[in-house]
Amino acid sequence: MNVVLPPLALNGPTVTIRLFPRSLPLDRLIEIDTLDRQTAALLRACVTARINVVVSGGTGSGKTTLLNALSSFIDPGERIVTIEDAAELSLSQPHTIRLETRPANVEGRGAVTVRDLVRNSLRMRPDRIIVGECRGGEALDMLQAMNTGHEGSLTTVHANSPEDALSRLETLASMSEVEIPFHALRDQVNSAVEVIVQLQRFPDGKRRVTDVSYVASQRQEDFELIPVTQWNPHLQTGPGKNGGFENNPLPEGLRRRISDAGLPAADQWWSA
Template sequence: LPGVTDVLVNGPNEVWIDRGDGLERAEVAFPDDQAVRRLAQRLATAAGRRLDDASPYVDARLPDGCRLHAVLPPIAPRGTCLSLRVPRRRTFTLDELVEAGSLPPEGAAWLRGIVQARLAFLISGGTGTGKTTLLSALLGLVEPANRLVLVEDSGELNPHHPHVVRLETRPPNVEGAGEVTLRDLVRQALRMRPDRLVVGEVRGAEVVDLLAALNTGHEGGCGTVHANAAVDVPARLEALGAAAGLGREALHSQLAAGVDVVIHLVRDRTGQRRVAE
C-alpha cells in the first residue's frame, strides 16, 4: 500500500498498518494462524533465514529492503506475530521536513550549521519518530567531496550524496557461523578513509569504537540511538558501553569530548514526528 511504513500482524484477524500518522486497523484477514505462519516462514526463507519450532523467532532483511521480524507459538501464545518495516523509497530534504511541520525554519538553520561545522551528533528518539529520515536529510547537506561510510544493520539510510559507501551486518548462518556485527563494521569503516563515519543505529558494543573514533580526529561522525529524551542518551550509551566492558567514567569522558550535539525527536499523539530538543 502506498505510504505504509509498518505492517503488524498480531493474528489472522488482527492486522495493523502505519502510513506515518499512527497505527490503524487494516481490512485484511488470514484464513487461520497456519496461514500467518506459512507467510512468515516464506519471508524468512526469502531472507535466507530459518523459522521453525527449533528457531521460533527471526529478525532479518528481505531482498527488497523490508525489515522482517516474526515470532512463532508458543513464544507468542496467541499465535504467530509478524512485523514488517518498509523502508522509505524517497529521501526528504530539510526544507521538506520544515514544510511537513517536523521542525521550524530556525531549527533547520541550526541543523545546517551543525553539519557545516563538522560537529559530531546523535539523533535520539523512540521507535518510529523519524530518526533515519532526519539523518538521511542531514547527510544530504554534507559537502559533495566528502566520503560518507555508512554502517547499518539494514540499509535504511538513503542520503542524496555523490560519495556513499555502505556496509551492512550479516547474521550467523543456520550453523551459527559467519556473523558480522556492527562493531566489526565500525572497525573496518575506520580503515576506509571516511570523512564522515555514520552508524545507522548505535545499540551495542560498537559504541566503544564509535566514541574512540570521534575522539581521535574523525570529525562530523553521527548516528542514531533509542532514548526517551535527550537527557537519557548518556545513560543509554552507558548501558551499551558497560556490556562491552567500558567503564562509566571512561564512557562519560569520551562522550563529553566526542559528541557535540544530541538532537531528540518525538512523535506526538496525532502521529506527527518532530524535533523536540
C-alpha cells in the same frame, strides 16, 4: 522491505513488515512542522561544521528519516561510510560506502556485527562515519571514532530525552567486551557528543524535534546540557493555535565551533 517472522508468538503466526522510511528532505520536514526554519539552519550548519550530532528518540519517532535528511548536507567530496542493521539510509554523495550487518549462518558462524563494521570502516579512511543506530557495544567504537579524526559523524540512539541519550550511550559503551572504567566512559561521551537532537512522536502522528541541546560538560564532569531549541506545547503562536518552537541564544561553545568552521556568524539566523 524487511519481513520479520517472530519465532514464538503466543497468539499464532505473526508477520511484521518494516517498510523503508520515505525520504523526507529537510525542507519538507519544515513544511510538515517537524522543526522550524532556524533549527533546520542550525542543524545544517552543525553538519557542515563537522560537529558530532546524535539524533535521539523513541521507536518510529523519525530518527532515521532526520539522519538521512541531515546527511544530505555532507560535502560530496567527503568519503562517507554508512553502517546499518538493515540498509535504510539513502545518501546521494558519490563517495558513499554502504555497509550492512549479516546474521550468523545455520552453523552459527559468519555473523558480521555493527561493531565489526565500525572497526573495519576505520581502515577505509572515512571522513565521516554514519551508524544507523547505536544499540550495543559499538557505541564505544563510535565514540572513539568521533574523538579521533572522524568529526562530523552521525548516529541515532533510542532514548526519551537528551539526558537519557547521553546516559544510554555511556551504558551501551560499557557493554563492549573492552573493560573501561566508568569515569573514562563519561570522558569519552563528553568529548565525543556535541549536539543532541531529540525527536518525539505525538499522539496525532506528528513527529517533532522537541529539543536540540548542546553538551557543555567536559572530561569526567556530570553531564550538562544547554537547550538551544525546545518545543513548548503552551506557546501561543496565533489565535487558538498552541505550541511552538522556542529558540535560545546559541551557547558560546557552539557558536565558536560554527564560526571556526568559517560559516557566517550564527546570529544571522538566531535571535538572541
